[in-house]
Amino acid sequence: MANNNGRKRKCPPSPSLGSLHDDMLERVLARLPPASFFRLRAVCRRWRATSSSPTFLAACARVPARDPWFLMLADPDRPSPAVAFVAAERSWTHHCRATAATGSVSVPVAASGGLVLYRASYTGALAVANPLTGASRPLPPPPQQQGDLQAIAMYGGDSGAPYRVALFSGELPHLSMAVFDSSTNSWEGPVALARKPKSDSSDGDSSSPEQDSGDDTVYFLSKSGDVVATNMQRSASKQYSAVAVMTPSSSGDGHVATCCCYFLSSSGTIIACDVARRAFVELPRVLPVYHEYSIDVVACGAAAYAVVLSEHLDTASLRVWEFAGSGGEWRQVAAMPPAMSHGFYGKKADINCVGHGDRLMVCVSSAEANGCFMCDVSSNRWEELPKYVDGDGETTEFLAAFSFEPRLEIDI
Incomplete structure (x- = not known):
């Protein structure tokens, strides 16, 4: 060699x-x-x-597809830079721009695909934004609806596809809906929603004596830790929270056949609205009315769940429930380990939840205890997220979050 x-x-x-x-x-x-x-x-x-x-x-x-980011929301009285939790890396990032072209102070109220919907706190103006690039544009003013605004849902918008925004207004049983279609840049409606009759409801029994008597009182926990009855108090970021579940076409052609939106009524029951049929049903309560609890509704994949934090027998439990439409009952699908949930006993905590795929994030907040947790619903694995520490060394407590798919290419 x-x-x-x-x-x-x-x-x-x-x-x-x-x-x-x-x-x-x-x-x-x-x-x-x-x-x-x-x-x-x-x-x-x-x-x-x-x-x-x-x-x-x-x-x-x-x-x-990309792993989701979770746009975190802190105390609105203490302005802080936009922060997102990167699920795949289990880390925090500042590469997120929480802005919107509403012309005034605005808060995120819904998200779908790679987009986040903002609503102006004082004017009610709506704008959609890509939080990764900061690009945003205002939506046309929605049509006037009868009654107060109850919920806002957003669906579609995946990979630049058209998205829709649904506004639900009125008081039970008189609900109406207006829908914005980005492909036409216009609103449809408002249209009145019909209550599904008992024989036609696969989502629940809307005519049960428990829900029609009007004599029941349900107790909920406010952000301040006060127990409030009948009319539920929501934070500004979750006041109009609703989730949308897309049902694929049975023909197998990939087209979406139906969209069902879920939100909480003022008394805490879950309302399910079939957008295509323009009908709604009030689902039965998850827990008996005499239980004190905090509740939120969330969409994970193609299913809607109720997340409930309650106290019973000197401990607290946080459980995830799915409504079995055929049997008309709630079925538990996941539960936080007792060693985690017991820490919220006696703290009068409130929960705000968001889902993406199989991931479920739960933000628990109270005057005495705070924390954000992630659950894999399919395996019932729970973990507490690492604390976020800002540049001054202070820990930020988050009250809620909205999930989106980080997409640089989405143009508004």
Whole structure:
């Protein structure tokens, strides 16, 4: 073997990202988690220029799915920078822009796909935004509806597809609905919603004596820890909270056949609205009326769940329930380990929840105890999220969250 005059043989240089063609580089960067890409944008001018390239955004659109981010909401009286929890990395990021073109102070009220819907606190104006890029645009003013606004739901908007916003107004049993369609940039309605008759309801018995008597009192826990009766008090971020569950077409062509929206009535019962049929049903209560508890409704995948924090026999329990329409009963699908939930006993805690895929985030808040927890509903695995510490070394307590899919390519 030749010794090359004592010199070591030089290995050919290994290929690097810098040697890739622009098209291939864009494909590689498009596969990065969005938080990583924001950090790597500072590597060089070429990578920074790539971020605004139309072909790079097209490569991002070809990525079928991304792990969700959770836009966290803190005390509105203590302004803080936008913070998101990155589920895949179990870390916090500031690469999130919580802004909206409403012309006044606004709060997020709904989310779907890669978009978040904001509502102006004083004017009620609505705007949709991509929290990853900060791009936003206002929606046309909605039509006038009878009665007070009860709930706002948003659905669609995946991978740049059209999205819809549904507003529900009125008091039971007189509810109405108005729907915004982004493909036409216009509102439909308002239309009155019919209560499903007992024989036609697969979602629940809306004519049971317990719900029609009007004599029952249900107790709920407010943010301040006070026990309030009958009329539930919600935080500004969850005041109009509703979730939408999309039902695939039975024909198997991938088209959506129906959309059902769920929200809490002023007395705490869950209302299920079939958007296509323009009908609603009031589901039976999860727990007996004499229990004190905090409740929220959440969508995970293609199912809606009720999350209930209650106290019984000197302990607290947090359980996830699914309504079995065929039997007309609630079925428990997950429960926080007692060692976790017992810490909220006697604290008069309130819960705000959000779901994405199989993930369920629960924000528990009270004057004495706070925490955010993540549950994998399919396996009933629970974990407490790490605390967020700001630049001043102070821990921020979050009251609620909205989930979205981080998508750079979505244009408003």
